[in-house]
Amino acid sequence: MTNPDPNLLTAATEVRLNAYAPYSKFRVGAAVRSVSGRIYAGCNVENVAYPEGTCAEAGAIAAMVAAGETRIADVLVIADSPDPVPPCGGCRQKIAEFAGPEAMVTLCTTDGVVRSMMVADMLPGSFSADHMTRA
Ligand code: THU
Numbered sequence: 266m267t268n269p270d271p272n273l274l275t276a277a278t279e280v281r282l283n284a285y286a287p288y289s290k291f292r293v294g295a296a297v298r299s300v301s302g303r304i305y306a307g308c309n310v311e312n313v314a315y316p317e318g319t320c321a322e323a324g325a326i327a328a329m330v331a332a333g334e335t336r337i338a339d340v341l342v343i344a345d346s347p348d349p350v351p352p353c354g355g356c357r358q359k360i361a362e363f364a365g366p367e368a369m370v371t372l373c374t375t376d377g378v379v380r381s382m383m384v385a386d387m388l389p390g391s392f393s394a395d396h397m398t399r400a
Contacts, residue, residue, distance in 0.1 A: 269371050269379050273298055273341040277321075277373070280306035281343055284321065287311060293344045295321035297329055297363075300336040305329040322356040326363060337364035343373040349380040357388040 273296045281294025286309055293309045307324020322342060329337070340360055344350040349372030352360065360370065366385035373379050 269341055269373055269381075270298075270339070272304060273339065273371070274343070274373065276304045276306040277341045277343045278375075280308045280325075281321070281375075284308035285310045288313070288315065288318075291344060291346075293321035293342065293350065295325040295340065295342045297322075297325045297340045297360075298338045299329055299334040300338050301334060302338075303329075303332070303334065305332065305334075320353060320356050322352055323359055326359055329363070335363055337368055339369040339371070340364065341371040341373060343375060345375040347374070349374055349378055352387070358391065360384060361388050361391050361393075 276296035277294035281292050284292035286292050288311050296304050296306045298304050305325050305328040307321050307328055309321045310324065311318035342350060342352060351372060361384055364384045366383065368384045369381055370384060370387050371379060371381045
């Protein structure tokens with residue numbers, strides 16, 4: 266178990282408290298650090314029309330892009346789960362859009378369990394722009 270970056274952990278922990286999750290009651294916080302070193306945070310925002318809800322990772326990525334940045338250095342996600350929560354499939358693809366294969370994704374529980382993996386391991390065989398062109 267590696268120690269999570271304290272600044273990413275604090276950002277994700279704090280923003281998680283603002284999650285809007287009246288339906289699942291499962292609050293998630295995410296923090297991404299861009300290559301500039303700035304940290305952007307996001308939480309899940311649910312909707313009574315369930316598919317309209319958005320994940321914490323999506324919120325953090327949107328904040329980064331809104332600030333004018335498009336490269337992720339590392340990501341941390343935290344939730345009150347028995348096991349560190351893996352990002353959903355859609356969020357894996359969203360992270361891969363902005364992160365290199367060696368960027369680290371750290372998954373945390375609120376009681377201190379930590380699991381880290383590289384983007385390449387989180388989303389092996391991912392779809393990329395290369396798949397849309399023939400050399
Ligand atoms: N959720 C996230 O925000 N990120 C994840 O990585 C997993 C799931 C949210 C979506 C929904 O609001 C709630 O957790 C239950 O699925």
